[in-house]
Amino acid sequence: MTEIRERTVLFADLRGSTALFETLGNAEATSVVTHTVSLIGQAVDTCNGRLIKTLGDGLMAVFNTPRDGVKSAIRMHELLERVVARGKQHGASPGLRALRMQVALARGEVVEMGGDCFGDAVNVAARLLDHAGDNETLITAEVLAGLTSTLKSRFRSLDRIAVRGRAEPVHVHLLDQPNQGDMAATQFGEVVPGVEPDGIRLVWMDLDRVFDIDSMPIVLGRSVQATYCITDGRVSRSHARIDWHGGSFSVTDLSYNGTYVRFGSADEIVALKRGGCTLHGSGVIGLGSPPVDAASPTVRFEVLHFADTEPLALGQSRSRR
Known part of the structure; x- marks a missing residue:
């Protein structure tokens, strides 16, 4: 029936x-x-x-x-x-x-x-x-x-x-x-308290974009429907998601191949397998492989305070969304 x-x-x-x-x-x-x-x-x-x-x-x-x-x-x-x-x-x-x-x-x-x-x-x-x-x-x-x-x-x-x-x-x-934000902060390094950020800048090749907190979430992926589209065959259609919650940005892996985060010039790389971590300062996000190979798909990020007059340079001119 x-x-x-x-x-x-x-x-x-x-x-x-x-x-x-x-x-x-x-x-x-x-x-x-x-x-x-x-x-x-x-x-x-x-x-x-x-x-x-x-x-x-x-x-x-x-x-x-x-x-x-x-x-x-x-x-x-x-x-x-x-x-x-x-x-x-x-x-x-x-x-x-x-x-x-x-x-x-x-x-x-x-x-x-x-x-x-x-x-x-x-x-x-x-x-x-x-x-x-x-x-x-x-x-x-x-x-x-x-x-x-x-x-x-x-x-x-x-x-x-x-x-x-x-x-x-x-x-x-x-x-x-419960305590999801605290877990992310303690597991992947302590986040320095201070003024809440206003936005985040993402750079992959010539794709340079700035997103404010009202633009969240940002889906990084190969799909043309992704918020931030990365046309590389090694990247999943919906590979990772950047959220705004609790006064900070976080990235969550959505892929089968993993997402990797390196902060600043640190040697340590955080490997995310369907997990997430808080983003602070600047660094790189590797999609599908660690960001050690220059040819691998990596997205550079910078957490921004729009009041700052000298944000960290990422090698590309800034463009607003």
Whole structure:
């Protein structure tokens, strides 16, 4: 029987499962991944949802209300966090300890047929996963509209993002995790307190642009729909995202090949695999490979204070967006 109903669609995807197969072997890794997906799937049932299918290292579910869908996503992250924490306590393999998850939700009319679901909301939710970093939950404006004020307050807008296969951009919101900003700052070096920056300058070859905080987020990628388009085959369609939050800029890796950040003239390079870090001062962002090879696709950045009279030179003339 075919039915058309308004539904909230959720996709969840484990990241880091490939490393499990390398360290544990096929049989044990398959058991761990299957068990983990089954565990996070319990959050669907407890939040009044319906599991449509498992997808290897992920799942798809539908909910009658946005509230149930978002609560399920939050519960999934909590369950995975417990698995990883127990693994760390019992000396589990690095692959298990590195497991992460991305969740995306969209809402709209869904065609339910033969136990499966089809429609624009399904496509949008599935493709939003490409824009989610480690342990992030992204939702559309339609999902946000159906939440209580308390739940709404836990999300911040990423504005409109171009989604593959869709002509119109999608207004996306990100679930803020507790102390997320503090974690990024302490993990990748302390950020010197001071006056909040006003903008950020990005330079790749002859593409020299300055973005203010109202222009956020900036998606760096090969797609012509990306905010900052880098036409290099080694760069993913949506490779990385620069956000403004908590008084600072941050970059989040969205790719499979990784994003690499080097600050100033430091030798140390921060490797981001679906994770993020705070941007401060100036430096370079390597897309797909570390910024050590002059031929690799790298974007130079400078965090700006527009009141400054002598910003750091990056070798190109400044142009405003």
